[in-house]
Amino acid sequence: MANRPLEGRLALVTGASRGIGAATALALGQAGAHVVLTARTAGGLEEVEDRIHAAGGTATIAPLDLAENDSIARLATAIAGRWKALDLLVLNAAMLGTLTPVPAIDGKEFAKLFTLNVTAQQAMLAAFDPMLRASDDARVVGLTSSVGQRPRAYWGAYGASKAALESLLLSYADEMKAISKVRVAIVDPGATATAMRARAYPGEDAATLQQPEDVAAAILRLVSEPFVTGFRLRVAGSARDQAEAV
Numbered sequence: 001m002a003n004r005p006l007e008g009r010l011a012l013v014t015g016a017s018r019g020i021g022a023a024t025a026l027a028l029g030q031a032g033a034h035v036v037l038t039a040r041t042a043g044g045l046e047e048v049e050d051r052i053h054a055a056g057g058t059a060t061i062a063p064l065d066l067a068e069n070d071s072i073a074r075l076a077t078a079i080a081g082r083w084k085a086l087d088l089l090v091l092n093a094a095m096l097g098t099l100t101p102v103p104a105i106d107g108k109e110f111a112k113l114f115t116l117n118v119t120a121q122q123a124m125l126a127a128f129d130p131m132l133r134a135s136d137d138a139r140v141v142g143l144t145s146s147v148g149q150r151p152r153a154y155w156g157a158y159g160a161s162k163a164a165l166e167s168l169l170l171s172y173a174d175e176m177k178a179i180s181k182v183r184v185a186i187v188d189p190g191a192t193a194t195a196m197r198a199r200a201y202p203g204e205d206a207a208t209l210q211q212p213e214d215v216a217a218a219i220l221r222l223v224s225e226p227f228v229t230g231f232r233l234r235v236a237g238s239a240r241d242q243a244e245a246v
Contacts, residue, residue, distance in 0.1 A: 003031075004030075004031055004032030005031055005032065005224040006028060006031040006032040006033035006087075006088070006223070006224065007031075007032030007033075008032065009032065009033040009034070009087040009088060010033065010034050010036070010083050010085065010086055010087050010088070011025075011028045011033040011034070011035045011036065011086075011087065011088035011089075011090065012035075012036045012038070012079070012086060012088070012089050012090065012128070013025040013028065013035060013036070013037060013038070013090040013092060014038050014039070014066060014090065014091055014092050014093035014124070015038075015039055015092040015093030015094065016035075016037035016038060016039050016045060016048055016092070017037070017039035017040070017041045017043075017044025017045050017047075017048060018039075018041075018044055018194075018195060019192075019194040019195060019196070019212050020092055020143065020189055020192060020194060020212045020215050020216065021039065021090070021092040021093065022044070022048045022212070023211075023212035023213045023215065023216035024090055024092065024212075024215070024216040024219050024220075025037050025048055025052065025059070025090075026048065026051055026052055026055065026057075026216065027213075027216040027217060027219070027220045028088065028090075028220065028223075029052035029055060029057030029058065029059055030052070030055045030056070030057055031220055031224065032057070033057075033087070033088065034057075034058045034059065034060070035052060035057070035058070035059045035060075036059070036060050036061075036062055036079060037049060037059055037060070037061045037062065038061075038062045038063070038064055038066070038075065038093070039063065039093065040063065040064070040065045041063070042061070042063040045061040045062075045063055046061060048061075049061050062075055062078070062079075066093055066116060066120040066123075066124070067112070067115045067116045067119075067120055072120065072123045072124055072127050073123075073127060075127070076127035076128055076131075079128075079131070080130075080131055083131070084131075084134055085131055085132075085134035085135040085136075085138070086128050086131035086132050086134075086135060086138065087135045087137070087138050087139065088138065088139045088140075088141070088223055089124065089125075089128055089132065089138075089139070089140045089141070090141045090143075090219070091121050091124060091140070091141065091142040091143065091165075091169075092143045093116065093120070094116060094117045094143065094161075094162075094196075095112070095113055095116050095117065096158055096196050096199060096200060097109055097110070097112075097113040097157045097158055098157070099154040099155060099158075099200060100154055100157075101153075101154060101156075102156040105156065105157050109157075110157050113157055113158065113161055114160075114161055114164070117158075117161035117162065117164075117165060118161050118164045118165055118168070121142065121165055121168060122168055125140070125168070125172055132180070132182045133180045133182060135181065135182070136181060137181050137183075138180075138181060138182045138183070139182075139183050139184075139185065139223045140169070140172070140173075140182060140183070140184045140185070141184075141185050141186075141187055141219060141222070141223065142165060142166070142169045142184070142185075142186050142187070143187055143188075143189060144162045144165060144166055144186050144187065144188050145158065145159070145162045145188060145189075146188055146190070146234075147159035147162060148161075148162030148163040148165070148166050148188075149163070149166070166186055169184055169186055170184070170186070170230055172184055173229040173230040174229075174230065176229060177229060182229070183226075183227060183228075183229040183231075184229050184230060184231075185222055185223075185227060185229075185230075185231045185232070185233060186230075186231070186232045186233070187215070187218070187219060187222070187232075187233045187235065188232070188233070188234045188235065189210075189215040189235050190210065190215075190234060190235045190236050191208075191209045191210065192209055192210050192211065192212060192214070192215055192235075193206040193209040193210070193211055193212070194212060197209070210235070214235065215235050218233065218235045
């Protein structure tokens with residue numbers, strides 16, 4: 001059990017085809033959880049599933065677009081038809097959008113960004129709330145960004161979506177305190193070498209950044225032990241993050 005603290009647990013990870021989502025899914029699978037992987041790219045999910053199986057874990061893939069009508073409801077129905085409880089929900093899927101001044105934000109893109117980064121996240125909480133409550137010790141982990149709390153020029157759209165997500169998660173955490181064993185945590189990965197980061201900072205040296213596996217290890221440590229619901233974790237693994245944390 002020491003090496004597999006999540007033995008017998010069911011985990012669901014969104015945005016699991018690459019980056020932090022893929023690394024987290026692999027870490028949870030290695031720790032004993034059966035991991036349900038969701039993302040739009042079936043090929044990427046299959047690769048992560050193969051890696052989990054090769055590491056001695058188990059996984060199920062569910063390719064879908066969280067922003068599509070009824071996709072989340074269909075996912076919840078399928079999972080509830082196979083398992084009684086959900087022990088771990090990792091809300092990782094998100095889109096960056098265009099970094100631009102606030103007056104120049106494109107309305108259609110802004111709506112699309114909020115649909116995935118906020119509306120779909122609330123729909124996930126609503127759809128899986130019964131299965132989370134059915135667990136004897138459930139965890140919800142939402143991935144955020146520093147711009148959700150510390151606004152920055154040109155990051156208004158993405159930052160607003162993360163601020164809204166944090167508010168939703170903390171409200172849910174407060175609601176769960178007295179009525180269930182569902183614990184909620186917010187994780188800010190910090191500067192991590194992902195495709196999204198590369199789009200935001202083209203030309204940045206990825207060697208100066210922490211890797212998705214570093215964030216996944218921090219998430220695994222977090223969910224493997226009790227924590228106070230509403231807990232916020234800043235993963236400061238890179239030299240840049242450590243300097244900012246001082």
